[in-house]
Amino acid sequence: MSNHKIIFTGPVGVGKTTAISSISDSPVVKTDEHASDMTQDHKQETTVAMDYGVMVLGDNERIHLYGTPGQERFNFMWDILTQGGIGLVLLLDNTRADPFHDMDFFLDAFKTFIAENKVAIGITKTDISPFPTLEKYHEKMKAHGINPPLFEVDARESKDISKLVEALLFSLDPWLGE
């Protein structure tokens, strides 16, 4: 059996669990608990370990989809979860107070992994808050020295999430057929 994984990360409430659900072949295993910190301003429950979904490609191949917990106090999990990963999907919430700070934080936290693999970035909730624009994200990205796929996504829409994952794969290998 061949097993590989794609990691989904981003701040609390951005839609990691929803995004994994939209492309997972099995119901997502969630590890939610009642939020006790400021997270409860965003939602009642929050992921405290990781989310897990799976894409089945055939009898012998699985792509495991891991969603990291969003709060920084669980960042010890991030290194563990990225081991053996083929790429990172970073989701950013356009309704948060400072999404650029979130972007800087997560790109720094996963810097080593991104340098060896790739990242694709999805901006969620642009229908609720159209600003900042994607152009602004691209400008801020220059400070990190990378130019990854960066799309608006609705985490509930499998076509958006699958397009983001496709872009991640193509950025790793342009020889894939279309």
Added chain:
Amino acid sequence: MKKSTKNRLNAIVYGMDNRSREALKMAFDGPGKGCCSLSDDVAADIAIINIDGVDARDILQKIRQEYPQRHTIVLSVNDPQIEDTHYVARPICMKTMVSVIEKVRQLPPLEPKPIAVESSGETEKKKRPQEVTEPTSNADVSAPPKARVQIPKIDFSQPALQGTYCYDPDNYLQGGITKAIKQAAKKNTAVQISIRVGGEWKMITILPESKKVLTSINSTLLKRLCTSPAYTLEMKIRYHNKKNSFDLEYRATEKKAGIPVDAFLWRVAFWASQGRVPSKTDLKTPVYLKQWPNFTRLKTLPNSMRIVTLLIDKPRELPLISQVLGIPYKDVFALYSAANAVGLAGPAHRKVDTLIQPEPPKPHRLHGLFGKILDKFKGSE
């Protein structure tokens, strides 16, 4: 096994489509110096299998059970480390292939034993003689899961070809829309383009504050208008007053009406281009792409992500992208025209007089796996 005539081995091929088989056959007859000929005989002297193909490993297991003493050559982008096989890298270098075939010719038949074909992630790597050399462009026979098309080189500087590969956006609706967008931004007021269609006026309204376009023109009609020369269209442009502009902006923002300007112009430019580049484009100058287009909200073009990956990597000449990826020129040109129209792409400025064309990135070690993920996404569309 069937005896080969003279010194030519017979080979049965698995995991290749007809085009790739023909290419390999020609390569054996040409650069391969007749060392091997392809056969449909299942009892041929050797087997050649593209192990990156679907179900290839199952096929390999089966044929090795049926002919356990026969040598097998496996073709793959990366060495799959399968015991008792001979590896040749894809794209195939004929010098390497000939060398492997000559080596196999000298070897005794294999000792029959239980066959285990394991995936690369589950076995320890076993030592094998290194048979891989860098593929050379002259002798390459590419046999990817989908056969790579050989794109003929064209001298685009020929005047006779200008109309085929170039177009002037100003001669199409694209020019009018681009000017309207600039005027709307400059005057900070909504600009309306009216086009007479069958006795009726159809509107396209550009809103500078919300950066949206309001229009009731459907996609089919819009495409027709975009591909028609501008002189065939009856058009008027007018500027809205401040009050009307405000009402329209409110409609776009609060009622979430309209299409983002970039997404609209991207579509318009793609249709207007019809697989051509804007007329001032020098096809010998590398072009850059500033950033990934927002593909979840833009019209998807054929091969777009492959083209973007190469352009994001480094500036490159557009015809060379087509040749390297084996995709039609029109796909590359159309994407460039759309990206250029929205300000994402343009000519790169050379730092030195002669530019060495950057090498394209190599396929990823998990190329086959990535292909299966893409197929899965396509299947669920």
